[in-house]
């Protein structure tokens with residue numbers, strides 16, 4: 001799986017180890033890269049920004065559009081559709097029109113492999129059933 005600077009789509013299947021799931025080699029996620037994955041019913045966007053890897057829900061809380069292809073700036077991702085800002089670390093909505101946060105997921109480097117923690121008893125918010133901001 002390669003994502004050096006580009007945007008790729010991958011589906012993680014049957015790779016879980018407890019609540020952490022293997023995603024990719026850490027070195028394969030270059031600065032500014034975005035990786036779309038699906039784990040346990042969650043659409044997740046993995047990105048490296050400022051040297052740090054983040055995993056956030058790949059679904060804007062405003063109108064549920066995907067956040068992939070959103071610009072990464074100053075620790076935030078900007079929704080490519082209407083421009084809402086979300087903090088990559090906390091998921092907090094920091095710029096209109098979104099007012100609700102997005103989910104974030106813990107990441108860890110396990111021997112050079114990026115792993116993401118997804119809550120075991122999660123209730124994924126996918127599609128238009130998710131809570132909306134005005």
Ligand code: FES
Nearest residue numbers: 060062063079082
């Ligand atoms: S869908 Fe993201 S700001 Fe509207």
